[in-house]
Every structure is written in structure tokens, then in C-alpha cells.
Amino acid sequence: xxxxxxxxxxxxxxxxxxxxxxxxxxxxxxxxxxxxxxxxxxxxxxxxxxxxxxxxxxxxxxxxxxxxxxxxxxxxxxxxxxxxxxxxxxxxxxxxxxxxxxxxxxxxxxxxxxxxxxxxxxxxxxxxxxxxxxxxxxxxxxxxxxxxxxxxxxxxxxxxxxxxxxxxxxxxxxxxxxxxxxxxxxxxxxxxxxxxxxxxxxxxxxxxxxxxxxxxxxxxxxxx
Amino acid sequence: xxxxxxxxxxxxxxxxxxxxxxxxxxxxxxxxxxxxxxxxxxxxxxxxxxxxxxxxxxxxxxxxxxxxxxxxxxxxxxxxxxxxxxxxxxxxxxxxxxxxxxxxxxxxxxxxxxxxxxxxxxxxxxxxxxxxxxxxxxxxxxxxxxxxxxxxxxxxxxxxxxxxxxxxxxxxxxxxxxxxxxxxxxxxxxxxxxxxxxxxxxxxxxxxxxxxxxxxxx
Amino acid sequence: xxxxxxxxxxxxxxxxxxxxxxxxxxxxxxxxxxxxxxxxxxxxxxxxxxxxxxxxxxxxxxxxxxxxxxxxxxxxxxxxxxxxxxxxxxxxxxxxxxxxxxxxxxxxxxxxxxxxxxxxxxxxxxxxxxxxxxxxxxxxxxxxxxxxxxxxxxxxxxxxxxxxxxxxxxxxxxxxxxxxxxxxxxxxxxxxxxxxxxxxxxxxxxxxxxxxxxxxxxxxxxxxxxxxxxxxxxxxxxxxxxxxxxxx
Numbered sequence: 001x002x003x004x005x006x007x008x009x010x011x012x013x014x015x016x017x018x019x020x021x022x023x024x025x026x027x028x029x030x031x032x033x034x035x036x037x038x039x040x041x042x043x044x045x046x047x048x049x050x051x052x053x054x055x056x057x058x059x060x061x062x063x064x065x066x067x068x069x070x071x072x073x074x075x076x077x078x079x080x081x082x083x084x085x086x087x088x089x090x091x092x093x094x095x096x097x098x099x100x101x102x103x104x105x106x107x108x109x110x111x112x113x114x115x116x117x118x119x120x121x122x123x124x125x126x127x128x129x130x131x132x133x134x135x136x137x138x139x140x141x142x143x144x145x146x147x148x149x150x151x152x153x154x155x156x157x158x159x160x161x162x163x164x165x166x167x168x169x170x171x172x173x174x175x176x177x178x179x180x181x182x183x184x185x186x187x188x189x190x191x192x193x194x195x196x197x198x199x200x201x202x203x204x205x206x207x208x209x210x211x212x213x214x215x216x217x218x219x220x221x222x223x224x
Numbered sequence: 225x226x227x228x229x230x231x232x233x234x235x236x237x238x239x240x241x242x243x244x245x246x247x248x249x250x251x252x253x254x255x256x257x258x259x260x261x262x263x264x265x266x267x268x269x270x271x272x273x274x275x276x277x278x279x280x281x282x283x284x285x286x287x288x289x290x291x292x293x294x295x296x297x298x299x300x301x302x303x304x305x306x307x308x309x310x311x312x313x314x315x316x317x318x319x320x321x322x323x324x325x326x327x328x329x330x331x332x333x334x335x336x337x338x339x340x341x342x343x344x345x346x347x348x349x350x351x352x353x354x355x356x357x358x359x360x361x362x363x364x365x366x367x368x369x370x371x372x373x374x375x376x377x378x379x380x381x382x383x384x385x386x387x388x389x390x391x392x393x394x395x396x397x398x399x400x401x402x403x404x405x406x407x408x409x410x411x412x413x414x415x416x417x418x419x420x421x422x423x424x425x426x427x428x429x430x431x432x433x434x435x436x437x438x439x440x441x442x
Numbered sequence: 443x444x445x446x447x448x449x450x451x452x453x454x455x456x457x458x459x460x461x462x463x464x465x466x467x468x469x470x471x472x473x474x475x476x477x478x479x480x481x482x483x484x485x486x487x488x489x490x491x492x493x494x495x496x497x498x499x500x501x502x503x504x505x506x507x508x509x510x511x512x513x514x515x516x517x518x519x520x521x522x523x524x525x526x527x528x529x530x531x532x533x534x535x536x537x538x539x540x541x542x543x544x545x546x547x548x549x550x551x552x553x554x555x556x557x558x559x560x561x562x563x564x565x566x567x568x569x570x571x572x573x574x575x576x577x578x579x580x581x582x583x584x585x586x587x588x589x590x591x592x593x594x595x596x597x598x599x600x601x602x603x604x605x606x607x608x609x610x611x612x613x614x615x616x617x618x619x620x621x622x623x624x625x626x627x628x629x630x631x632x633x634x635x636x637x638x639x640x641x642x643x644x645x646x647x648x649x650x651x652x653x654x655x656x657x658x659x660x661x662x663x664x665x666x667x668x669x670x671x672x673x674x675x676x677x678x679x680x681x682x683x684x685x686x687x688x689x690x
Contacts, residue, residue, distance in 0.1 A: 057438045081245035081440040082386040093242035093323040094441075249620065258619035271618020274609070305661035306602035309668060311649045314661060419593065419605035423630075423668050424623045426658060430651040 014131060018049070018109035019215040020099060021208065022088065022130030024152055027118030029138040030162040032060045033195045034204065035115045039069035041205035046110040046212060049102035050075045051095060053087050053117040060115065074106055084117025092129040099129075111212050121150035132211050134204070138163040139172040146181035146190075154184050158191065158207055165194040230332070230361025234354065235371045237378055242323035246316055247383030247440040248272060248376070249425045252432035254387045258424075262391070265384050266398045269377045275422035277376035278407035279307050280351035281369035282417040285410070287355025288368035292336040294343035297352065300414060304349035307419045312429040314349075316442035322347025324357060334360035369408045377402060383440055447497040447526065450475055454485060454503065456510040456541075464510040475500055480515075487516040487547055496525025496557055501532045506541040506570075516547035519579070519674075524555035524588060533562040537570035549577035549627070549674050552610060556588030564596040566603070566634060572596070572664075573689075575681065577629035579674050580610055580622075587611050596632060596664070603662040604632055625654070625670035627677040633688045634664040650687055655680035657687045 023031050032052070039048060048070055052060040054077050061077035064070065076098040080087040087095055099112050114130055116123060125133045135156035137145055140163060146153055153159060159181055167174055174192060181190045191203045233239060250268065253259040259268050283304050290296050308314045325348065329337045340348050340356045347353075351372045358368035381399055385392050411417055429442060452471035459465040464483040471477040474491035494500055506512045522529060537543045552558060566572055576594070581587035589611035596603045608628060615621045622628060647659035654676070655669040667684030671677035 055439065057436060079245050079438065079441045081247065081383065083244060086244050090238065091240040091242060091244050093240050093327055094245055094319075097242070097319075097323055097326070253619050258623060264619060267618045268620045271615045271620035274612075274615045274618075275621055302661075303602055303605075306605045309604065309606070309658045309660060309666045310656065311659055415595070415602065415605075417605075419595075419607045421606040421608060422618075422621045423628055423670050424618070424625075425620050426668055427651060427654070427656050427670070428620075430649050430656045430658070434651065 014215070014219045016219070017103060018047075018107070018112045019212050020112050020114060020129065020131045021211075022114050022116065022125035022133035023136060024088065024116040024119070024123050024125060024133060024156070025136035026120060026141065029118075029136045029141070030195055031115050031118065031136050032063055034134070034136055034160065034162065034201055035113055036064055036067045036069050037195050037199055037201035038113060038205055038208060039064070041200035041202060042111065042209060043070060045209070047106070047108065048074060049099070049106060049109050049112040051078060051098045051102070051112065051114045052076070053078050053080050053084055053095065053115060055080070055084060055117045074102060076102055080117050084119045085123040088114070088116045088123065088125045088129060090126075092126050095129050110216070111208070121145070121148070121152050124151045124155060131215065132157045134158045134160055136160045136162055139167045139174070139177070140170045142170075143172040143174075143176045146177050146184060149184045153181070156188070157211070158189050158204070159185060160204055161190065161192045162195055164192050165197055227358070227361065227363030227367045230358060230363045231367040231371055233331070234358055234361060234363070235374050237382060239327065241327040242320060243375065243379055244382070245441045246320060246379050247442065248276070248380040249428035249432065249442070250380035250383040251387060251438060251440045252428040252435060254384060255435060256431075259384055260388070262394045262398060265381065265390065265395065269381060269398060269402060271422060272380060272425065273373060273377050273402055273404070273407055275420040276425060277373045278418045278420050280354075280372040280376045281408045282411050283349065283351035284355035284358065284372035285365040285369040285408070286414055286417060287352040288359045288363060289365040289411070292339050294339050297340050297343035297348065297356075300352055301344050301348050303414050303417060304352060307417075308349070309421065310426040310429045312433045312442065313426065316429070317349045317351075318347035319441065321350040321353035324350060324353040328353070328357035328360060332357065332360035336360060365410075366408065370404060373404045373407050387439070447499070448474060448493070448495070449499045451501045452477055452503070454512070454514070455505045456483070456507050456512050458507065458509055462509075464512065467507070474498070475502065483511050484513040484515070487514065489516070489518060489520065492521070493523055493525075494520070494529040494531060494558070495523045496529050497527045498525065498529045499532075500530065501534070504533070504535045504543070506537045506543045508538040509540045511542040513544040514547065519548040520550045521553055521582075522550060522556040522558045522588070522590070523553050524557065528557045528559055531558070531560045535562070535564040537564070537566050537572055539567040539569055541567070542571040544573045546573065546575040549579045549629075549677075551579040552581055552587040552590050554581060554585045554588055556590070558588065558590040560590065560592040562592075562594045566596065566598045568599040570634070572632060572634045575629070575631040577627060577674065577677055577681070578608065578610060579627045580616075581626070598634070598662055598664070601662060603634070603664050604660060604666060606630070622670060625672065627671045627674055629669045629671070629677045629681050631667040631681050631685050632664055633667070633685065635689065650684075652680075652683065655684050657684045
């Protein structure tokens with residue numbers, strides 16, 4: 001049921017464990033769809049685990065299990081008691097426990113994705129939980145969202161703007177979004193995607209594969 | 225007085241030990257209409273304090289006062305098991321205990337916390353974890369029991385505020401008026417520790433696990 | 443005017459006869475408790491006099507010897523009445539290896555103004571079987587109950603199995619949705635069965651829950667059926683349902 005609490009898990013330097021990737025963003029922007037897409041694209045080459053932070057019971061976890069993109073046992077659901085941002089930022093204990101349980105059961109793993117519950121533009125992951133984070137927006141929220149910034153948009157290692165296929169319908173100007181995002185993010189990457197059309201979110205998957213590779217280089221178990 | 229900062233940190237709902245996701249039966253009680261306003265909530269919390277809170281306080285007192293030995297932790301953990309009839313509540317208690325030990329080990333590194341983690345690897349019951357963490361933080365057994373009594377009701381109170389949109393000031397007034405001291409007593413004989421049962425909490429905990437839409441773990 | 447305080451002790455012990463059948467070795471009792479054998483290995487508690495009344499101190503010792511079976515029932519419910527001070531009912535039980543005890547008396551009814559204390563301590567050998575039902579009714583019809591504090595301790599082979607206390611008649615907690623809610627009766631049945639342990643290790647036992655009743659597998663070798671109800675009939679119905687889930 002639980003992770004064993006060997007002290008190396010407490011080591012903050014990340015040696016000997018998987019990269020922990022947080023995926024956050026507002027409700028409905030496509031976090032679960034992106035998680036599924038990454039499992040589809042990366043599953044064949046990387047050893048994966050997924051932690052979902054569900055608002056209700058285990059609905060996101062169930063969605064992923066039904067999608068059949070990953071062994072259902074490698075998905076763990078964390079409940080957040082009405083406060084999804086608390087569980088990824090202020091009190092990460094249950095998420096750490098879930099991540100370590102996955103590593104304990106299926107390890108060694110290359111990548112553990114922690115998908116946050118849908119929240120607002122201020123929600124970001126604690127560095128104690130996620131080594132890297134992706135923030136997912138969608139075009140239907142309006143093309144002004146990147147300009148408004150907020151910690152998720154400005155500080156995430158990757159900003160993903162999803163549902164580009166809807167842009168003409170909602171009158172969102174992708175050029176404006178791209179320009180504004182570049183301005184507030186000081187050069188950190190932004191990718192546009194439509195997971196409905198590209199079910200593997202290949203550009204995002206490629207970025208993730210890159211950070212997993214460099215994590216592995218930095219944190220390999222050379223001393224063992 | 226030395227243990228006071230430790231007591232404040234342990235009793236603070238912001239302690240990053242996973243407590244925020246547990247409602248102590250309050251979510252299910254709200255769902256079935258047993259809690260619908262501040263008066264029901266006050267009765268719920270008084271009952272919770274007098275039963276689960278009293279037992280938690282006694283276990284925390286005992287854990288804080290105990291000398292560190294893995295065999296002792298297993299013995300006390302078995303006494304906790306015998307006082308929690310509902311498997312759903314035992315699971316919630318162990319989950320919170322496991323997370324608390326993990327957190328406390330990094331805040332107050334101590335041989336006793338390490339021994340507790342070894343003695344009960346799936347997670348000691350929460351009040352025992354709290355008592356040992358309190359010991360590591362320099363608290364007295366009375367302070368450990370106070371933290372246990374207090375946290376036995378705060379999670380449920382906060383959950384009701386979130387779920388029903390109750391006025392948080394009214395709810396804090398309820399919390400301020402609860403008789404915490406009345407459930408705290410010096411403890412010696414572990415087999416004779418208080419064992420006040422709350423059949424309604426048992427039913428709520430089991431129903432909650434089987435409810436389709438839930439926001440809280442317990 | 444008031445009755446003299448009663449101190450009564452009843453003792454019940456089983457043994458095996460020449461043919462290997464259970465026989466009652468010892469059966470001693472004083473009023474207001476009277477023990478009566480109603481069948482081989484079956485005893486009824488017969489109340490001969492009112493009470494317990496406040497101030498009474500009653501004690502029952504039961505010892506079920508190795509390989510024997512005993513069933514204890516009662517003819518009628520026990521009405522706990524007020525008197526001079528607190529009444530006490532103390533039960534001590536030992537169930538030996540391979541022995542079976544079924545203890546299922548009628549409910550204890552807490553009349554207005556009573557002040558009652560019940561303690562039950564049960565020691566079970568590792569492979570003893572127990573069926574122990576306890577029902578408490580909060581007052582006669584339409585009556586506010588007096589006070590009652592019960593404590594139940596069961597150990598198996600020296601390890602704690604179940605420890606439970608109930609406090610009835612405290613306005614602070616009686617109507618709490620966390621404790622008894624709107625119920626007027628509380629009951630529980632503790633079941634440990636050696637037969638279950640003989641079967642090949644099956645799936646872990648699952649808890650079950652229905653209206654006002656839960657079947658709760660304990661951490662140790664036993665299951666508790668716990669119920670709340672509006673009246674004694676409903677309570678028995680709910681407990682029986684739960685018991686049937688454990689002992690089909």
C-alpha cells in the first residue's frame with residue numbers, strides 16, 4: 001500500500017529517482033488529455049508513472065485508466081479536499097507519498113507525471129514535488145490570458161497552449177498569444193498544440209523526452 | 225514552555241502532512257444532511273472530540289511519554305487498532321500517520337521517529353505519529369495530547385466550511401468553545417487507555433468510501 | 443423504604459463429560475441474577491427481582507473450558523433503574539482453546555435517572571470462537587435515559603482485539619451526529635470464528651455498510667457488527683443482518 005521510507009527518498013537532489021513532471025493549468029484546458037497524450041507518445045520508450053489530483057473522487061485517474069494508455073496500476077489518485085492547489089504547493093505530502101509508492105512498486109522509473117487538479121492561473125507546483133512543470137492553457141479562455149501572466153504562465157518550464165483548432169471559432173489570435181507569452185516568459189518555451197488532432201502531442205512529448213534525458217545525465221547513479 | 229513552538233507547528237493546519245484532505249467524517253455527514261449548519265456542526269465536533277478526540281489524546285500522550293523502542297511502538301499501535309473498529313478509519317488514520325512521520329522526520333530529525341517508521345512501515349496510527357513527533361519537537365505529553373484533541377476536530381470543521389460555505393468566523397467560535405481539556409488526562413496503563421467509540425463516525429467513514437462523488441480522502 | 447444494596451456474584455463454568463460433551467461444571471448465582479440451564483450447554487439468565495438498581499454491584503464470571511460450547515441468553519431485557527448511587531455490572535469471561543461461547547442476552551434498557559456502569563472483559567485463547575451481542579436501549583418508550591458508561595475489552599492470546607466504551611446520557615454527545623445521531627439504541631456483535639481461519643487464505647475481508655449498520659472487519663481476528671436504530675426491534679433486525687453477513 002505504501003512507500004517504504006528509506007532515507008534516500010528524502011534526499012532533495014533527486015539522485016536515483018525519476019524526473020517528476022508537474023502538469024498544471026485551469027479547469028478544462030486539457031491537462032488530462034495532455035497526460036494521456038504523453039503516455040501514448042512516451043510509453044514505448046520510457047518507464048512511466050502517473051499521479052492524478054482529482055477534484056471528485058478518482059475521475060481523472062479513471063479517465064486515464066479507461067484510455068488504456070498506461071498500465072492502470074501505474075496510475076495513483078490523490079484526493080485534495082476541495083483545494084487542488086494546496087495539494088501541489090502548500091502541503092505536498094500526499095503527492096510525494098503517491099510518487100514514492102509508484103517508484104517503490106514499479107521502479108526504477110524514468111518519469112512520473114503529476115497532474116494537478118484543475119485550478120486557476122495562480123496555481124504552481126512546489127519545487128519539493130515537481131522538478132519541472134508544464135502549464136496548460138487553451139485558446140478558448142481568450143487570447144489575453146498569456147498577457148495577464150500569473151505564476152503558472154510566467155514561471156512554468158513549458159507553456160502549452162492547447163485546442164488551437166478552436167482558435168478561429170473563439171476569435172483567438174495565436175500570434176498575439178505567442179508574442180505575449182514570449183514577453184512574460186523571458187524566452188522560456190511555448191508550444192501550441194491541438195491534442196484532438198495530434199493525439200500524441202508530439203511537440204510536447206519531444207520536449208519532455210529532452211528533459212528526461214538531461215535529468216538522467218545529471219542524476220545518474222554513477223556512485224553505485 | 226519549551227515545547228510550545230513545537231505544539232503550535234504540529235497543531236497548525238498548514239503543517240504539510242496531508243491533513244487538509246481529510247474531513248473526519250464531516251463530508252459524508254454533510255452529504256446525508258446530518259450536518260447542515262453551525263449548530264449541527266457544533267454537535268458533531270463535540271461528539272467527535274469526546275470520542276475519537278479523547279482516544280487520540282490518550283494515544284498521543286502515551287506515545288509522547290514513551291521511551292523509544294520499536295517493540296513499544298508496535299504495542300501501542302496495536303492498542304490503537306483495537307480502538308478503531310472501522311477499516312476505513314484505520315486506513316485514514318494510518319495514511320495520515322505515515323505522512324506525518326515523513327514530514328516530521330525532516331523537520332525534527334529524531335531516533336524515535338526513525339524507529340516508529342521502521343516499527344510500523346505502513347504508517348503508525350496518526351495519534352501515535354503525532355505523539356512521537358511531539359516528543360521529537362520537545363513537547364510535553366500534555367501538549368501532545370492537546371495537539372491530538374485539537375486536530376481531531378479542526379479537519380472536520382474546515383471541511384464543513386468548504387463544503388457548506390459556513391461562516392468561518394462562526395465555525396472558529398465553535399472551535400474556541402470546545403472543551404479540549406475535558407478529554408485530556410494523564411495516561412499510564414496502555415491497555416486501560418480510553419476507548420470511546422462513535423458508531424455514527426464508523427458508519428459515516430464506511431459510507432464515505434462507497435460514495436461516488438467525494439472531495440476528501442476521509 | 444429503599445431496597446438494601448445488592449452484591450451478587452454468579453459463576454458459570456463448563457467442562458467435558460465422559461462422552462466428550464459439554465456439561466455445566468459450576469453454576470452459582472444470587473438474586474437478582476439467576477442462572478438456569480435450558481438445554482445441554484445452554485444457560486438462560488433469569489431476572490429474579492428488579493434491577494439492577496442504583497448501588498447494586500453484580501458480577502458474572504464465565505469460563506468456557508477447552509473444547510466445550512456454551513450459549514448464554516436471557517429471558518427478558520434488563521431494566522436498569524435508579525437507586526442509591528451507581529449500579530455496576532461486571533462480566534469476566536475466559537474462552538479456552540477450541541471452545542465456543544455464544545452470549546446473546548436481551549437488551550439492557552436504561553430507565554430515566556439510572557446511573558449504570560458496565561464492564562466486560564473477555565480473554566480468548568488463540569483458537570476460541572466468540573459470538574457476543576450487546577444492545578443498549580436509551581430509556582423506555584418516550585423516556586429520556588439515565589446515564590450509562592460501558593467498557594468492553596476483548597483480547598486474543600493476550601493481544602488486544604477490541605476495546606470500546608460507550609457513554610449514554612451525556613447531553614454533550616448523545617445527539618451528536620458523530621456519536622449516536624438520532625438513534626435511541628446502540629448495539630454491537632463481536633464475532634470471532636475459528637472456522638474462517640481454517641479455510642485457505644482468501645481475499646481480505648471487506649467491510650459492508652447498510653442503513654444504520656456496518657460490518658467491520660477488525661485489525662485482529664474478528665469482525666464487529668455495529669448498529670444504531672430508533673428502537674430495539676429495528677436494532678435487532680440490523681444486527682441480525684450484519685451477523686448473517688459474517689456467519690452465513
